[in-house]
Amino acid sequence: MEPSPSAPLPFAVADFQKALLTWYREHQRPLPWRSQPSLYKTVVSEFMLQQxxxxxxxxxxxxxxxAFPDFHQLASASEAKVLKHWEGLGYYSRARNLHALARRWVALPEPPTxxxxxxxxxxxxxxxAAAVVSMAFGRPVACVDGNVVRILSRLTANATLFRDSASAAKALSTEADALLSRASPGDHNQAMMELGATVCHRQSPLCLTCPVRPFCQAARRGDPESFPRLAPKKMEKRSVVRAWCLESGRLLLHRAPAKAKRLANQHELPTFEHLGLAPPVAAATVExxxxxxxxxxxxxxTESIHRLAPPRRLDLAALDLVWVDVDQLDTITLSGPHKRWIAEVLELLKAE
DNA sequence: AAACCGGGGGG
DNA sequence: CCCCCAGGTTT
Incomplete structure (x- = not known):
């Protein structure tokens, strides 16, 4: 999409920046990467905050x-240990990317600024990139995340119907840049996102306490919730049948191969397909x-979990299957939901 | 229970 | 430009 010619903002940018920064310096939440900040803390927190x-x-x-106090310790850790510490946070490619970034970073003659x-x-x-270079190196690059999209579209009462928040971010980046404080880009970026997270909520925004309300068209009109306008998303329903094979205190799990597109190296309860079986007709009728x-x-x-007698002659390696002692589940990496579900089913069986 | 949020990567 | 990633929170 063509970056729209920067429509002049309907207020004095310097006044806006001052109101925003004054508010931020007084009202920011005390977060662990904000006290004694460092490049490493900024990078780790931004990766974790991505989704x-x-x-x-x-x-x-x-x-x-x-566990990993700096880039070097992270770089020298094993991928298994890295994933273990990410377990439960989801979107595990972030952990692998962060690990790979640390390994690249320590090998770099001069890290980029x-x-x-x-x-x-x-x-x-x-x-x-905008978050890191503005916060760690004072570079004047504006962050545009969902919070910033919400604030910008409300400030100007922008009624454009965006396809999704990604295209909105792209379209609004010109304005974000025009608004950015050149003197304190890191604080400015954090202040915008902090404002979005704590005041300019998607629903029931706290306009009465907002430090930039005098600059906000949507607040003036009294309908901040009308912005941004995003096209509705379509949800697709899917169902999966999982097998619960528990024998002699060991549970059969599927481990996605390292190259898998999803859940690489993560364990989940196997689907019938994983076992080389058609989903049982019984699945439809048996509880x-x-x-x-x-x-x-x-x-x-929707995932239904069916008890299944362990099939004979399974080629475990070829099917990426492993038997794991239920007392040893802490030593492998499970996807977050399956970690919970397995604990719940074990509890259920104990009660039988 | 359904709707919503939401950056990065790869084709 | 479009679709996928395989999770939690809110209402």
Whole structure:
């Protein structure tokens, strides 16, 4: 999409910046990467925040910094250990990318200090590059995440119907740049996102306490929730039948190959396809051990878990299957939902 | 229970 | 440019 010619913002940019920064310096949340900041802390926190809210990633962040205090310790850790520390956070490619980034970083004669240089590193796109170079190197590059999209579209009461938040981010990047404080780009970027996270909520925004309300067209009109306008998304329903094979205290699990597109090196309960079996006709009529639902991106997935006698003559290696002692589940990496579900089913069986 | 959020990568 | 990734929170 063509970057729209920067429509002049309907207020004095310097006044906006001052109001925003004054508010941020007083009201920012005390987050662990903000006290004694470092490049490494900034990178780790931004990776964890890529698809996850602050509250969720906070405990992971603390454990991560204890296990991997800097780029060198992270680079020399095994991938298994890295994934283990990410377990439960989801979207595991972020962990592999961060690990790969650390290994590239320690080998670099001179680590990059500009956005283009960071975008060459694994797992770093426009958003993360802007965040890192503005916060760590004071570079004037505006971050545009979902929070910023919300704030910008409300400030100007922008009624454009965007395809999705990614295209909105692209379209609004010109304005984000026009608004950016050249003197404090790192604080400015953090202040915008902090404002979006704590005041300019998607629903019921706290306009009465907003430091930039005098600049906001949507607040003036009284309908901030009308912005941004995003095209509705379609959810697709899917269902999966999983096998629960428990024998002699060992559970049969599927481990996605290292090159798998999804859940590489992660364990989950095997589907019947994983076992080389057609989903049983019985699955439709026999009561499953458990039924769980999960929503991922645009999919609404229903997973039913059926007890299955261990099939004979399984070629474990060829099918990426492993037997894991139920007392040893902590030593492997399970996907977050399956980790919970397995614990729940074990509890269920104990009660029988 | 359904709807929503949301960066990066790869084709 | 479009689709996928395989998770949590909110309502």
């Amino acid at each position: 996850t809210q602050v509250k969720t990633m906070l405990p992971y962040y603390a454990r991560w910094l204890e 500009d956005a283009a240089g960071w975008m060459d590193l694994p797992g770093v796109g426009p958003y993360t 499953p051990l458990a039924v769980r639902k999960r929503g991922i991106t645009r999919y609404a997935i």
